[in-house]
Structure formats: C-alpha cells, structure tokens
Amino acid sequence: MTKLTQTFAALADDTRFEIVERLVAGGEMAAGDLSDGFGISAPAISRHLKVLRTAGLIDQRAKGTHRYYTVRPEALRAIADWTSNHRAFWEGSLDRLDTLLALDPDGEEEA
Template sequence: MTELTRTFAALSDPTRLSMVERLIDQGELPAGDLVAEFPISAPAISRHLKVLREAGLISQRVAGTHRFYAVRPEAMKAIADWTLERRAFWGGSLDRLDALLALDPEGED
C-alpha cells in the first residue's frame, strides 16, 4: 500500500497531475516542453518532476544535455487495478443494499 500512498500523494498536486496527463496524452517529452507549458519556474518544474519520479509515476531518460520524461505504464496499471478493485467492492455493496431494501416491507410506499 505504501506505493499507492506515494502515487496518490504525488498526484494530489494539480501541477503534477497536469504534467502526468500531458505525458499520457503526448508521450515522452523533454523537460523544456513541460517548463514552457506551466507558469512556474524551471526549478519548480524540476522539483515536481522529482516527486513524480520518486513516486514511480514517471521515468527519466538522459540524452546528452536533455532530460526526457515519460509516464511509467506500470504505475498507471497499479492505479487502474486499485480502482477496479474498489469498483467491485462498491458494486457488490450496492447490490446487497438493493436486495435488503427489496425485502424490507417498510421501505415500500
């Protein structure tokens, strides 16, 4: 659970969530493209990218003096798996509630 805690903590920041969404939509991007998109300083972008890397959400590739970032598919799969597990829980709980309400004669109009 520690991995998911770090994942969700990292994504709780709107800037970091936007960065991940952009990387999902456009694929691997150089750091400069991310700096140009957000109205914050390059050092602030760098700090956000570090948080995302440490949470395992993105990877960094170095090519000469350039840094390229991409979303790690494994991290997205972990989020999707967690979400689907919770969806099944709520679906089952709501089905049980429907069944109980159908048996309760006082619940009828």
C-alpha cells in the first residue's frame, strides 16, 4: 500500500476524518479533548489516533501523562497535490467534451 493510499484509507473512516478536521480547525489538542462528542470509548479513540499516526497524518507529543496531537502539514500537502493533478485532468477532459458537443453531426462547429 502506498503512503497516499494509506492516507486515504485512514481518512475513509468518519471518526478519523472528523479527528483530522478538529485538529486542522483547532490546532494541537489533547487526546481527551479530541474524544469529546464522539460517543465512543477512550481506547477506541486511541486506536483511531494510532491509525492516523501510522498513516502519517498526525504527530503525537507527550507531556507528562498527556498526549497531544497535531496534523502533519506535509500529509495534507500530499493530498492537495494529488487532488490538483487529478483536477487538471478532469478539467481538460471536460473542455474536450465541450468542444465535441459544440460540433454538429457532420463534425463541423455550429455557428
């Protein structure tokens, strides 16, 4: 599995996606703060955080008995780069389709 595939697989889960969204919006957060509002156990949140760490989406730092998490900007950059490359492909494809649709059945441009 490539790193990007692992990234998308990690984000495919609603809870993990929401964790990343919270970290993007709020910056560094403690594990306990991240678990608020999910309605799942702390061990379940820990498993989700481990998947996100393994995928390279978040970093963890320890301070005493607390664990703090942040999003890794380079991971989000990889997603943005992939999206931009695919966007250019689809825009080009749609432009070619527009050109074809503008042709009459004889293959000539309609006025």
